[in-house]
Amino acid sequence: MTTFWDIVHLLTATPIIFVAIMGLTWGILGGALPGISASITMALVLPFTYTMDPAMAIALLACVYIGAEYGGSIPAILIRTPGTNSSAATVIDGYELNRQGRAGEALGISLMSGVIGSLFGLAMLALLTEPLSWLALAFTPPSYFGLGILGLSVIASMTGGSLVKGLAAAVIGLMISTVGTDPISGVTRYTFDIPDLLNGVEPVLVMVGLFALTELMSQSGSTAVLALKDSVRIRLPNLAMMNRLKRSQTIGCILGLFEGLTPGGGGSIAAFMSYNEARRWSKTPEKFGKGSEEGVAAPEAANNTVASTALIPLLSFGIPSSNSTAVLLGGLLMHGLLPGPRLFEQNPQVIDSLYVGSFIAIIAQIGVGVVLLPAAVWLVNRPRPYRAGFIFALILSGIYTLNMATFDLGLALALGVVGYLMRIAGFPFLPMILGVVLGHMVESSYRRSLVLSGGDMMVFLQDPICVGLLLAAAGFVIFSLSRELRDARKAKLQEALG
Amino acid sequence: MNKDSLSGLVLLALAGGYYWATGFIADSTLEDEVGAVGLPHALTLALVLLGLILLVRGLLAARAAAAHAATGPGAARVEDEERDARVPRALGFLAIGAAYVVLLPYLGYLVSVALLIGAVSLFEGAPRRWTVPLTAIGGALLYWAVFVKLLGVNQPAGLLFQGWLS
Incomplete structure (x- = not known):
């Protein structure tokens, strides 16, 4: 149990305030760059956290996530280009307000709604995570196997329209996870006598390669010219306006909580659902799409809520439900931290830092968001060629930091090529990341269970938690599959109708 | 196919x-x-x-x-062709990264990063003016100062400049 004095100690004896502000700043700037999503912003900074104290590293990543969610709304409002996927819904009314000369107001509403959503999300995170994580204390090796399968079942909802491609990506991720030393017998697999592969392929390399390098390669040669007005200044909403926005913000918070807890939910779904619901419950639904303040408040409250609530399944059970939480899981694993009750028991400072750092970042967002807007505008307006050079250098510098090995640089570049080819062929990335991250747990718990039971497969059906988790995974896959089939049938019907 | x-x-x-x-x-x-x-x-x-x-x-x-x-190329086909046309550019980008990996142990971090920023900037269409080398050197010095000196993150000094750039 965290006491008041633990928090005082954290604030006075650690650089948590500096870390939170730095993470927030980086997040806002990264999120503001079109094409650089929240997960890429986090992946870029991930290697540099390797040498940091684990508690500070995790707090930094969480603060980057918070900052990126707000940063994404800046180009969404100013140039109709969402900086992150989850700010796509903000474009609709944010850009309309900009066209009406009310860009500063839209940015202010986005900022304040984001702060409210983040605070609500953080409160839910603090309230729900630890009790849920205690469930995991009853976990046996078969239960962990069931949990790994449940985590992998998220893939079914993350396939981007093709379940076969999503599953193939997951299998490739699982194949990557088999590289290195076998968890039970200790023999080496697929190392080809390369010492750098003895410990396997680090998930962080896969994340940086797939997210960041693939994005840079895809953007290469792009001639898109973006230009933000230098003169924009944020205008924070007054109390009367905040009062008018409370309904849409509440809708955003509730749907953000629901979507954050749902595997495969994510900020973009929550934002669009909130936008629709806010319009349905609004007193002025006719303003939506024509510059409605509520149309900015609802999606921004929702995606910022998700930035915190998506951490609940991650910290409780180790299930990442989005790209960004997968990167955060990569950060935890990189520091040898396993999500679940033992994380709360053995590393309470990591959880405290995460909560306190996030709180500082959310509150500081009001000031930093205002101060940093000109810097974000300046950065977005830099010529793209120079920006690409600087980002590429940053990525390669970070990768080297992991193991001080040039081999990692080559491996990340190769993974970038894999990601680029996957993107061309329409394969989603998240299933592959999940395969890499969860592969080790699934294999080792499966084999340990069989060793303990003397090879009796019934061990998986005798463990009630394992049965429950496997049934949940099966239900999730069946639901996603039926949805995909229904969507495909609908698309075919529409095509036939002309 | x-x-x-x-x-x-x-x-x-x-x-x-x-x-x-x-x-x-x-x-x-x-x-x-x-x-x-x-x-x-x-x-x-x-x-x-x-x-x-x-x-x-x-x-x-x-x-x-x-x-x-169809009688003519559909929208999806045109999109595919546009994307295919960008594949050589992506490969060029990759080649610059590969050159960085090869040169890093010899030239060290500072020089390699300067070359990397300059090469990528030119490859991505920056005008061939004095601003390119200036930005590349400035960027490399900035990264070196922040990561190596300020954050203490080890980066290779390089065989050629070992001793005075680490």
């Missing part, structure tokens, strides 16, 4: 390569019932199945597309 058929073939080739490499996994006296090759064999089988499904789906889609052959 459409994307799905090609993807199916690539997956089958990948499964074949993975299965071949599985043959090099040594036996162990600590072997359990599943063994070190248990999961790899299951994954190979899964990838073969998925590859075949994609291949068949792609071939069926190609046949259907041929039956409804």
Whole structure:
């Protein structure tokens, strides 16, 4: 149990305030760059956290996530280009307000709604995570196997329209996870006598390669010219306006909580659902799409809520439900931290830092968001060629930091090529990341269970938690599959109708 | 050949390569019932199945597309062509990264990063003016100061400049 004095100690004896502000700043700037999503912003900074104290590293990543969610709304409002996927819904009314000369107001509403959503999300995170994580204390090796399968079942909802491609990506991720030393017998697999592969392929390399390098390669040669007005200044909403926005913000918070807890939910779904619901419950639904303040408040409250609530399944059970939480899981694993009750028991400072750092970042967002807007505008307006050079250098510098090995640089570049080819062929990335991250747990718990039971497969059906988790995974896959089939049938019907 | 058929073939080739490499996994006296090759064999089988499904789906889609052959290139086709045209640029980007990896141990971080920023900027279309080397050197100094000096993150000093750039 965290006491008041633990928090005082954290604030006075650690650089948590500096870390939170730095993470927030980086997040806002990264999120503001079109094409650089929240997960890429986090992946870029991930290697540099390797040498940091684990508690500070995790707090930094969480603060980057918070900052990126707000940063994404800046180009969404100013140039109709969402900086992150989850700010796509903000474009609709944010850009309309900009066209009406009310860009500063839209940015202010986005900022304040984001702060409210983040605070609500953080409160839910603090309230729900630890009790849920205690469930995991009853976990046996078969239960962990069931949990790994449940985590992998998220893939079914993350396939981007093709379940076969999503599953193939997951299998490739699982194949990557088999590289290195076998968890039970200790023999080496697929190392080809390369010492750098003895410990396997680090998930962080896969994340940086797939997210960041693939994005840079895809953007290469792009001639898109973006230009933000230098003169924009944020205008924070007054109390009367905040009062008018409370309904849409509440809708955003509730749907953000629901979507954050749902595997495969994510900020973009929550934002669009909130936008629709806010319009349905609004007193002025006719303003939506024509510059409605509520149309900015609802999606921004929702995606910022998700930035915190998506951490609940991650910290409780180790299930990442989005790209960004997968990167955060990569950060935890990189520091040898396993999500679940033992994380709360053995590393309470990591959880405290995460909560306190996030709180500082959310509150500081009001000031930093205002101060940093000109810097974000300046950065977005830099010529793209120079920006690409600087980002590429940053990525390669970070990768080297992991193991001080040039081999990692080559491996990340190769993974970038894999990601680029996957993107061309329409394969989603998240299933592959999940395969890499969860592969080790699934294999080792499966084999340990069989060793303990003397090879009796019934061990998986005798463990009630394992049965429950496997049934949940099966239900999730069946639901996603039926949805995909229904969507495909609908698309075919529409095509036939002309 | 459409994307799905090609993807199916690539997956089958990948499964074949993975299965071949599985043959090099040594036996162990600590072997359990599943063994070190248990999961790899299951994954190979899964990838073969998925590859075949994609291949068949792609071939069926190609046949259907041929039956409804359009008179001109559709929007998706134009999009594909535009993306294909950018593949050489992506490869060029990759080549610059590969050159950085090769040069890093010899030239060290500071010089390599300067070359990297300059090369990428020029490759991405920066005008050939004095601003390119200036930005590259400035950027490299900034990264070196922040990461090596301020954050204490080790980066290679390089064989050529060892001793005075680390």
